[in-house]
Amino acid sequence: MKIIVAGFPKTGTKSMDEALTQLGYKVYGHTENLLILEKEWTKVFYEGATIEDFRKMYEDVDAVSDVPACYFWEEILWAFPDSKIIFMRRKNEDEWFNSLKNQIENFHKNFAIRLLKTTSPTQWRIEKNVASPTARLALGYVPPAIWSNNIRINEALAKKKYRAHNAHVLQNAPKDQLLIYNVSEGWEPLCAFLKVPVPNSPFPHKNVRGNISKEWLATDPLLIKMQREMYFSISAAAILLSYGIYKVVKNPPSAALSSGYTWLKDAFMNLLSKS
Structure with missing residues (x-):
């Protein structure tokens, strides 16, 4: 030093x-x-x-x-x-x-x-x-x-x-x-x-x-490292969310959750139509 x-x-x-x-x-x-x-x-x-x-x-x-x-x-x-x-x-x-x-x-x-x-x-x-x-x-x-x-x-x-x-x-x-x-x-x-x-x-x-x-x-090397971690975290979250939506669409929930399922399905279909 x-x-x-x-x-x-x-x-x-x-x-x-x-x-x-x-x-x-x-x-x-x-x-x-x-x-x-x-x-x-x-x-x-x-x-x-x-x-x-x-x-x-x-x-x-x-x-x-x-x-x-x-x-x-x-x-x-x-x-x-x-x-x-x-x-x-x-x-x-x-x-x-x-x-x-x-x-x-x-x-x-x-x-x-x-x-x-x-x-x-x-x-x-x-x-x-x-x-x-x-x-x-x-x-x-x-x-x-x-x-x-x-x-x-x-x-x-x-x-x-x-x-x-x-x-x-x-x-x-x-x-x-x-x-x-x-x-x-x-x-x-x-x-x-x-x-x-x-x-x-x-x-x-x-x-x-x-x-x-x-x-x-x-x-900045520190911020660049953090950005790589951010991209990984966001990608992982997106994959998990997509899989969760897919499972819900394939296997509709019970009638007690039908309204929530309908909303989720419509939102997913709208998202697909815009992609």
């Missing part, structure tokens, strides 16, 4: 992941932490973890960022005391919270993502074991039921968590290993801090204003 990105989500973490990747570092961001280290993070939240646990988690990784890792930046630093720390923050906490709120609402209202949460076993498990504990601990946010539109984000608590995290980093990170940075500054200060050449390409800017749902669904 060489680099710990200690900034909270919505401070430029996705852009930093891409920038570090372009500089040749192996980066574990939010997706890699959930997809590759799911069991390890489940242990952290439900059993606790030692410094040796964190060392094993990241011994073959160059850089780590985003939640849940950024919340545990200090423990990761204890495991890798020579790591450099990159700390990002927004101009003010209102700007940060509005960006966070926009992303949460954007994701929760996305039908495809809701469907994933309903049909993907991986999503169920990660949501329960890692994502929800992280949201509660780091952001003071309790995710709503999957199909509920009652999205309640505690602004006062979220801002308090943000302030406390930032203050802790600034107070406790070794000053000679710390870069206070904003992605709007581009390559120069980052590359100077890391002592690497400045690339010829423009500095990447990802997840601007939190509107990244479509891109993630198309490119």
Whole structure:
């Protein structure tokens, strides 16, 4: 481990992941932490973890960022005391919270993502074991039921968590290993801090204003895995439903259920006529 990105989500973490990747570092961001280290993070939240646990988690990784890792930046630093720390923050906490709120609402209202949460076993498990504990601990946010539109984000608590995290980093990170940075500054200060050449390409800017749902669904390895599970679940459900309808049509129920049978048969026949 060489680099710990200690900034909270919505401070430029996705852009930093891409920038570090372009500089040749192996980066574990939010997706890699959930997809590759799911069991390890489940242990952290439900059993606790030692410094040796964190060392094993990241011994073959160059850089780590985003939640849940950024919340545990200090423990990761204890495991890798020579790591450099990159700390990002927004101009003010209102700007940060509005960006966070926009992303949460954007994701929760996305039908495809809701469907994933309903049909993907991986999503169920990660949501329960890692994502929800992280949201509660780091952001003071309790995710709503999957199909509920009652999205309640505690602004006062979220801002308090943000302030406390930032203050802790600034107070406790070794000053000679710390870069206070904003992605709007581009390559120069980052590359100077890391002592690497400045690339010829423009500095990447990802997840601007939190509107990244479509891109993630198309490119994120974790979401792609969940989509495969979703397609399988939907296909299996469709086969079982079709078989059930077929059995009902072939073997009509008793007279006590005749009205329900008639409705089901008519609906099935209408569906066949439209296909």
